[in-house]
Each structure stands twice: as C-alpha cells, then as structure tokens.
Amino acid sequence: MRRVLKWVGVTLGSILGLLIVFVGISYIVSSSELSSTFEVPTETVAILTDSASMAEGKYLATAIGKCVECHGGDFGGKVFIDEPIIGHVAGKNITRGKGGIGAEFKVEDWVRAIRYGVKPDGKGLVVMPSEDYWYMSDEELGKLIGYLQSVPPVDREVEEPSLGILGRVLVTVGALPLFATEKIDLKATRPAPPPSAPTAEYGEHLTKIGGCIGCHRPDFSGGPVSAGAPDWPPAANLTPHTDGLGSWNEAEFTTALRLGKSKDGRALNPEAMPWGTTALMTDDDIHAMWLYLRTVPAKETGT
Ligand code: HEC
Ligand code: HEC
Structure with a gap:
C-alpha cells in the first residue's frame, strides 16, 4: 500500500514538475514573441481632407474598418479583452490627446500601423487585424488617416497588452496568433480596388x-x-x-x-x-x- 502511494506521489509530482517547466517555458517563449520586431516597408500616402473625403474617412473608421470596436467611439482607447487567464488587451488611444499616439505620428507611422500592424519601433501590434486592412488602397488610407487626424483629442492612458497564463501557453503552442503582420505576404501586390459601386x-x-x-x-x-x-x-x-x-x-x-x-x-x-x-x-x-x-x-x- 505504501509502495502504491509512493508511486502515485512520484507520478503526480512528476506531472506537476513537468507542468511547471512547461509554464516556465511558455513565459520565456511568449515574452520573446511579444517583443519580436518586424521589418516592413515604409510607405506614405497623400492625406485627403476635403469634406467628401473626411466623410468617407469617418465611414471607413466606423462602418467598414470597425476601428471603433477596439479603439472606442471617441478613438481614445478601449479595453476589449480582459480575461485574467488569457490576457488584457486594449486598443491604443489614437487621438492627439495625452496618452495618444496622434500628436507624434507621421503619415508613414499611420500607414505602417494600419497596413502592416507594426509600431514605429518595429514591434508588432497585438490582435489588430492589419492583414485585412492591408487591402485598403492609398486613397482609402488617405481619407481614413485624414479623418483620424481630425478627431477631438482624448486624454486617456491605456495599458500595454499583457498575457495571462493560458494566453502564454496558447501563444507557445501556436494556437493564438498575436500579430497580423506575420500573416501578410510582403511580396504580394495589392489588388487595385474596383470602383465603389453596387457590384x-x-x-x-x-x-x-x-x-x-x-x-x-x-x-x-x-x-x-x-x-x-x-x-x-x-x-x-x-x-x-x-x-x-x-x-x-x-x-x-x-x-x-x-x-x-x-x-x-x-x-x-x-x-x-x-x-x-x-x-x-x-x-x-x-x-x-x-x-x-x-x-x-x-x-x-x-x-
Ligand atoms: C470579429 C469577428 C467578426 C467580424 C469582423 C464579422 N463577423 Fe459576422 N459573425 C461573427 C460571428 C462570431 C457570428 C456568429 C454570431 C452568433 O451566432 O451569435 C457572425 C454572424 C454573422 C451573420 C449571421 C449569420 C447567421 O447564420 O446567423 C452574418 C450575415 C455575418 N456575420 C456577416 C458578416 C459580414 C458581411 C461581415 C463583414 C462586413 C462580418 N460578418 C464581420 C463574427 C464576425
Ligand atoms: C480587433 C481590435 C482592433 C481593431 C478592429 C483595430 N485596432 Fe488598432 N490597435 C488594436 C490594439 C490592441 C492596439 C495596441 C496593440 C499593441 O500595443 O500591441 C492597436 C494599436 C493601433 C495603433 C497604434 C500603433 C502604435 O504604434 O502604438 C493605431 C494607429 C491603430 N491601432 C489604428 C487602427 C485603425 C485606424 C483601425 C481601423 C481601421 C484599427 N486600429 C482597428 C486593436 C485594434
């Protein structure tokens, strides 16, 4: 009986030990994944600010691009994943207010963020669906950025994204892709958008x-x-x-x-x-x- 108990103890102990090692590895792998940097093209577009373009820019930011879902209706940033074991992710404040990126972002920084999901320092933007925005034409980006540069400044600090224990394990086993930029084929040519029409x-x-x-x-x-x-x-x-x-x-x-x-x-x-x-x-x-x-x-x- 004591022998059996001993074996049960050893087995449970080993499983626990392996789990601890695995979670430890997950912390190392996911931390290095979170700080990976990416090389993407630096591009700029002509910013369009006539009133028709601004209206279309607003439409792109809300109805089409859904930026408001993660950045909030005032674009001042919003927490949209808050699950302790998975992680805490907030869309950045993208206005010119305190805590926002708007005041220092150059046009090429906007384009890099939206089109490639990458920050000015080369780090990837967590969860933002840039692989879809990659299809936006220069003209669409020009209207979208023109509109976003014009929104009222909001003073709001949002936390940097962080991962919980399950989030880290999922990232380590490849079940939670963090960065859109890894899904973008940098060699592909962007298809020219067809004219806006009910087709x-x-x-x-x-x-x-x-x-x-x-x-x-x-x-x-x-x-x-x-x-x-x-x-x-x-x-x-x-x-x-x-x-x-x-x-x-x-x-x-x-x-x-x-x-x-x-x-x-x-x-x-x-x-x-x-x-x-x-x-x-x-x-x-x-x-x-x-x-x-x-x-x-x-x-x-x-x-
Ligand atoms: C963030 C993820 C997400 C995006 C973006 C999204 N959808 Fe959905 N969609 C879902 C999910 C999840 C459901 C199922 C919701 C449910 O069952 O409650 C759904 C349901 C639907 C349905 C209802 C289908 C049914 O059988 O009831 C339609 C229609 C639809 N989506 C169309 C679209 C279209 C068109 C777009 C792009 C303009 C889009 N969705 C964008 C996640 C998304
Ligand atoms: C599904 C959620 C989601 C959607 C939709 C989304 N974003 Fe983001 N965005 C984020 C998150 C999360 C961050 C912060 C990520 C980080 O710090 O790693 C971010 C960051 C940014 C940044 C800051 C880049 C930087 O260097 O700090 C800009 C600019 C941005 N988004 C623009 C947009 C625009 C424009 C749209 C709509 C076309 C949009 N986002 C749609 C989630 C989203």
Whole structure:
C-alpha cells in the first residue's frame, strides 16, 4: 500500500514538475514573441481632407474598418479583452490627446500601423487585424488617416497588452496568433480596388477591408474565431451552402447586418459579430457584399 502511494506521489509530482517547466517555458517563449520586431516597408500616402473625403474617412473608421470596436467611439482607447487567464488587451488611444499616439505620428507611422500592424519601433501590434486592412488602397488610407487626424483629442492612458497564463501557453503552442503582420505576404501586390459601386467586385473588396474574412475565414466557411473571447460562438458560414446562407434572401442578410438578428430571429452576439458597425453600412455596400457572397463556392462549415 505504501509502495502504491509512493508511486502515485512520484507520478503526480512528476506531472506537476513537468507542468511547471512547461509554464516556465511558455513565459520565456511568449515574452520573446511579444517583443519580436518586424521589418516592413515604409510607405506614405497623400492625406485627403476635403469634406467628401473626411466623410468617407469617418465611414471607413466606423462602418467598414470597425476601428471603433477596439479603439472606442471617441478613438481614445478601449479595453476589449480582459480575461485574467488569457490576457488584457486594449486598443491604443489614437487621438492627439495625452496618452495618444496622434500628436507624434507621421503619415508613414499611420500607414505602417494600419497596413502592416507594426509600431514605429518595429514591434508588432497585438490582435489588430492589419492583414485585412492591408487591402485598403492609398486613397482609402488617405481619407481614413485624414479623418483620424481630425478627431477631438482624448486624454486617456491605456495599458500595454499583457498575457495571462493560458494566453502564454496558447501563444507557445501556436494556437493564438498575436500579430497580423506575420500573416501578410510582403511580396504580394495589392489588388487595385474596383470602383465603389453596387457590384460583386466591390463587395469582395468590402469583405476584405471590412474584416469579414478575418473572422468568417477567407473562404467564408466560418468556424471558431482564433482571436476571439472563449465564450464567442463560432463565426457563421456565409457561403451559399445549406450550412450557410444557402436559404437566405437579401432582406434577411440586411437584417442580420443592420439589426443583429439571424434568419430565425435569434439575436447575434454583438461582440463576436460586430453588427453595431455593419449597421452603419450603406444599402449599396450591403447589396455589393450580398452579390459577392452569392458567387463564392458553397462550403461546409469550417472547423
Ligand atoms: C480587433 C481590435 C482592433 C481593431 C478592429 C483595430 N485596432 Fe488598432 N490597435 C488594436 C490594439 C490592441 C492596439 C495596441 C496593440 C499593441 O500595443 O500591441 C492597436 C494599436 C493601433 C495603433 C497604434 C500603433 C502604435 O504604434 O502604438 C493605431 C494607429 C491603430 N491601432 C489604428 C487602427 C485603425 C485606424 C483601425 C481601423 C481601421 C484599427 N486600429 C482597428 C486593436 C485594434
Ligand atoms: C470579429 C469577428 C467578426 C467580424 C469582423 C464579422 N463577423 Fe459576422 N459573425 C461573427 C460571428 C462570431 C457570428 C456568429 C454570431 C452568433 O451566432 O451569435 C457572425 C454572424 C454573422 C451573420 C449571421 C449569420 C447567421 O447564420 O446567423 C452574418 C450575415 C455575418 N456575420 C456577416 C458578416 C459580414 C458581411 C461581415 C463583414 C462586413 C462580418 N460578418 C464581420 C463574427 C464576425
């Protein structure tokens, strides 16, 4: 009996020991991952500040680019992941106020942050979906940055991102990709955006810069959202498959994006599916996305 107990003790002790070593390794790996630096192109764009461009810039920051989801409606910064075991992540204050980056950012710093997810010192921006914003054209960035430079300054300090114990383990095993910049093909040429019109081609562009591909996957088959909170439902399948929007009509699609209601009337989780921003999209833009989503191959829901 004593022998058995001894073995149980030794086994439990070894498992605990291994766990401690693994968590220790996770701290080292994830800390070095958090401080990795990236080399990306330095680019600038012409800033557009006429009133039509400013209005479009605002539309890009809210309805399309969803910057408000993570940076707050006043762009002064907002905590959007606060799970002690996973981590604490806040979108930066991007205004000219105290604690904000707006006062010192040059145009190329804005472009590097939005397009490549990288800070002026080369460090990566945690969780910001730049792999989707990479598709924004120079003209779109010129309007977006022009608008963001004009927003009223907000004095607010937000904490630097930090990881909890599970967050560190997930980063170590590669299950929690931190930096958009690692997903960007720096050698690819950016496709020229089609003219803004209610067409499937323009709809495709909107599904990219609007971040739909980031959560619903580039083939729109949906599935768990890797950068989402643990209680988020999987992203819906948006392809014309029966698992997806196969039996939907355009009015139902519009209702989902405007009122956050699924075809069966179920309320969509507003944090997981940011319909507060898609609600601001114009009829033409929603129509364009609908036209495009009807053309993508029908697929079973991703896993
Ligand atoms: C899913 C959340 C999310 C969205 C959406 C998002 N951001 Fe961010 N952004 C962040 C986080 C988090 C940080 C801070 C990351 C860090 O410090 O590592 C950040 C930082 C920034 C910075 C500061 C860069 C620096 O060097 O400190 C800028 C500029 C920025 N975002 C612009 C934008 C713009 C413009 C949009 C919309 C087109 C946008 N972000 C959308 C999460 C987001
Ligand atoms: C931050 C992640 C995220 C982004 C960005 C996002 N979605 Fe979603 N979407 C989700 C999740 C998660 C669900 C499922 C929500 C639920 O079941 O409560 C969803 C649900 C939906 C639904 C409802 C489908 C159904 O079966 O009920 C539609 C339609 C939809 N999204 C379209 C879009 C479009 C179009 C875009 C881009 C403009 C987009 N989403 C951007 C995560 C996202």
